[in-house]
Structure formats: structure tokens, C-alpha cells
Amino acid sequence: xxxxxxxxxxxxxxxxxxxxxxxxxxxxxxxxxxxxxxxxxxxxxxxxxxxxxxxxxxxxxxxxxxxxxxxxxxxxxxxxxxxxxxxxxxxxxxxxxxxxxxx
Amino acid sequence: xxxxxxxxxxxxxxxxxxxxxxxxxxxxxxxxxxxxxxxxxxxxxxxxxxxxxxxxxxxxxxxxxxxxxxxxxxxxxxxxxxxxxxxxxxxxxxxxxxxxxxxxxxxxxxxxxxxxxxxxxxxxxxxxxxxxxxxxxxxxxxxxxxxxxxxxxxxxxxxxxxxxxxxxxxxxxxxxxxxxxxxxxxxxxxxxxxxxxxxxxxxxxxxxxxxxxxxxxxxxxxxxxxxxxxxxxxxxxxxxxxxxxxxxxxxxxxxxxxxxxxxxxxxxxxxxxxxxxxxxxxxxxxxxxxxxxxxxxxxxxxxxxxxx
Numbered sequence: 439x440x441x442x443x444x445x446x447x448x449x450x451x452x453x454x455x456x457x458x459x460x461x462x463x464x465x466x467x468x469x470x471x472x473x474x475x476x477x478x479x480x481x482x483x484x485x486x487x488x489x490x491x492x493x494x495x496x497x498x499x500x501x502x503x504x505x506x507x508x509x510x511x512x513x514x515x516x517x518x519x520x521x522x523x524x525x526x527x528x529x530x531x532x533x534x535x536x537x538x539x540x541x
Numbered sequence: 542x543x544x545x546x547x548x549x550x551x552x553x554x555x556x557x558x559x560x561x562x563x564x565x566x567x568x569x570x571x572x573x574x575x576x577x578x579x580x581x582x583x584x585x586x587x588x589x590x591x592x593x594x595x596x597x598x599x600x601x602x603x604x605x606x607x608x609x610x611x612x613x614x615x616x617x618x619x620x621x622x623x624x625x626x627x628x629x630x631x632x633x634x635x636x637x638x639x640x641x642x643x644x645x646x647x648x649x650x651x652x653x654x655x656x657x658x659x660x661x662x663x664x665x666x667x668x669x670x671x672x673x674x675x676x677x678x679x680x681x682x683x684x685x686x687x688x689x690x691x692x693x694x695x696x697x698x699x700x701x702x703x704x705x706x707x708x709x710x711x712x713x714x715x716x717x718x719x720x721x722x723x724x725x726x727x728x729x730x731x732x733x734x735x736x737x738x739x740x741x742x743x744x745x746x747x748x749x750x751x752x753x754x755x756x757x758x759x760x761x762x763x764x765x766x767x768x769x770x771x772x773x774x775x776x777x778x779x780x781x782x783x784x785x786x787x788x789x790x791x792x793x794x795x796x797x798x799x800x801x802x803x804x805x806x807x808x809x810x811x812x813x814x815x816x817x818x819x820x821x822x823x824x825x826x827x828x829x830x831x832x833x834x835x836x837x838x839x840x841x842x843x844x845x846x847x848x849x
Binding site for chain 1: 675
């Protein structure tokens with residue numbers, strides 16, 4: 439799984455989002471989770487933003503290993519919410535439904 | 542708990558200017574604020590003395606750097622409450638509490654929204670409140686700016702560099718932006734102002750696809766296909782904590798201030814866009830000026846208090 443963090447030097451909230459990602463993601467390295475910072479002013483960043491229809495900064499996309507979007511986080515997430523989202527995408531957190539019915 | 546001479550609430554231009562002057566008076570002061578304020582969302586500041594051209598974010602960084610160089614401690618944390626405690630003030634932030642003999646309240650404003658029920662689910666999916674941050678993401682797309690004052694004109698000028706078409710949707714018959722901005726806007730071939738109109742609905746399941754407009758003069762309704770809407774309606778004064786303390790507000794919720802930036806509450810001063818000061822001319826330079834005046838007033842207030 440990979441987290442793509444879309445940022446720009448014009449975005450005052452982006453450093454906070456990056457700080458949250460840098461603080462939270464290392465705990466999940468052993469679960470084959472990585473993180474990439476995408477600067478939208480670069481050619482590659484522009485292409486990625488266009489491909490995934492990113493329309494706001496900061497945006498974090500949690501991608502599966504096949505390159506499919508699993509979760510979109512717009513704005514600065516709290517560390518707790520980011521942990522929850524990562525764990526849900528990794529299947530570490532089960533929904534109430536699955537806890538009750540075992541599915 | 543340490544009792545500061547002064548807590549400055551807000552780390553925007555008004556608050557940081559107050560901080561610089563407070564340090565010149567050797568006041569034991571700190572600045573507490575969530576971030577550097579709305580200035581960071583201004584694409585280009587072209588009217589701040591001596592610094593041109595400069596982006597709002599760069600100017601905000603310079604202010605913070607300057608304040609820190611004078612010895613000011615800036616704590617970036619969200620304020621959750623402000624109250625009176627004996628003869629002092631108690632400020633609660635999300636991580637810590639602070640106590641002081643005086644307050645300079647510089648919490649500015651909160652950006653207005655469209656006020657439509659579908660707005661929340663389309664934030665970041667076509668609805669934006671920060672052209673400076675998001676404009677490059679709308680390259681080769683069609684966008685609209687809602688509003689007609691300086692912020693709207695500035696956003697439209699920036700967006701015209703990226704988008705194929707920029708509409709400005711404004712409820713009045715004439716833009717309120719300064720003539721220099723209106724002139725610059727007029728020079729952009731891909732911008733068009735839709736006057737006397739308001740957005741009634743934003744359409745789109747996953748992303749913004751179109752808006753429903755209503756003309757206020759003839760009530761004619763129309764639909765405009767687009768990919769993005771930038772909301773630039775100005776701001777609502779962030780005066781809630783002051784109101785709770787009993788600080789006198791105007792009808793439009795600005796803090797009523799005297800010439801020395803004092804309020805009806807002893808030891809409580811207010812500056813910047815949240816006040817009725819400077820003829821309500823919400824500019825960076827007037828905010829900075831008010832900050833300087835307030836710090837001087839706090840110094841005098843504390844001197845008087847000591848000699849009482």
C-alpha cells in the first residue's frame with residue numbers, strides 16, 4: 439500500500455499534512471506501506487494530480503498495490519484519523535458489522 | 542502557572558505586529574494561534590509597503606521570522622476557550638493552558654461558505670476556498686469564482702493563468718474590487734463576469750459538474766457547466782470567544798474598539814479584521830498598524846496597573 443501526498447509550496451496547510459504523514463506512516467512500514475510526496479508543480483506531479491483528479495491541497499490518496507485509490511483524505515488529517523484510515527485500508531480494523539457477524 | 546504580561550491570540554499580521562512591538566516594550570508575551578491566518582491564501586500582495594511582488598504565504602513567513610527574531614514565542618495551537626480568572630485571563634488551547642494580565646485578540650475572520658446543503662460533500666472535489674493553493678490543479682478546466690471584491694478578483698486573475706475559462710459570479714451589478722484589480726481582470730481574455738447572479742445549487746455526484754444560477758434582476762434560471770468553484774465571499778469575524786467574555790460587538794459581530802484598540806473589557810484589546818477599527822478597511826497594513834497601537838496600549842495599561 440502507498441500513500442500519495444499531494445502538496446505545493448503555495449499551500450500553507452501542506453506542511454501540517456506532511457508532518458502528520460511522516461509521523462504516522464513509519465509505524466506501518468512492516469505492513470508494506472510506503473509514502474510518496476507529490477509536488478504538483480513538477481511534470482510528474484501534474485500528471486498524477488490530473489490522473490487521480492486531485493482538486494485540493496493537501497490531498498492524501500491511499501493506494502493499493504495495484505495502483506487503485508482506496509481512500510481519499512482532503513485537508514490536514516489528525517494523526518489519529520490517519521492511523522484509522524491506514525488500518526482500515528490494511529484490513530487491521532474491522533467494521534462493527536464484521537465484528538458482529540464475523541465477516 | 543506562569544502569568545504572562547500579554548497573550549496575543551492569532552498569528553496573522555495584526556498579532557505578529559503586536560508581538561514585535563510587545564518585545565520592544567520588554568513585555569513577557571506569547572502568541573498563540575492555529576496558523577498564520579488568511580493572509581497565507583492571498584496569491585499576490587501588491588500593496589504592502591516595501592515588499593512587492595510577494596505572495597501572501599511568503600509575507601506571512603517573513604512576519605513570523607521577524608517576530609521570532611525579536612524573541613517572540615509563537616505557539617501554533619487551536620484556541621478552545623478564553624475566560625477571566627481573578628484579575629487575569631485564562632486561554633485554553635488544545636494542548637496547553639496559558640494565563641496573562643492582558644489579551645490582544647487578533648483572530649481575524651472565518652471564510653464564508655456558499656451556504657448550500659451539497660457544499661460539504663464537494664469540498665476538495667471542485668469546491669475550493671483557496672485559489673492560491675488549488676489553482677494549478679484546474680489547468681485546462683472551466684471554473685467560477687463566487688464573489689466580487691478584491692479576493693474574488695485576485696483569485697480570478699490567478700485562475701486565468703491555468704483554466705481555459707474563468708467566470709465570476711457576482712450578485713451586484715458592478716464589481717467591488719479596487720480599480721487596479723478590475724483593470725487587470727479586464728485584460729484577461731478568458732474571464733467573464735456574470736453580474737446580478739447567485740449560485741442556487743452545485744451539481745455533481747463525485748466531483749463538481751455544473752451550477753444552477755439565478756439572475757436576481759429577472760429571476761431567470763440557467764445552468765453553467767464547470768469543474769470548479771472558488772468561494773471568495775469574504776469572511777465572518779471570528780469574535781466568538783470575545784463575545785463570551787462580554788466584549789461589546791457591532792451588529793455584524795465585529796469587536797468594538799476604541800482608538801487605542803481597547804475594548805469595554807479591562808485589559809482586553811483587539812486588532813485586525815475582527816474589529817471595527819481602521820474604518821473596517823481590512824488590509825494587511827491596517828492590521829499591522831492596529832497591532833502596533835495595541836501593544837503600545839497594553840504597555841501603558843500594565844504600567845498604570847503597576848502604579849495603582
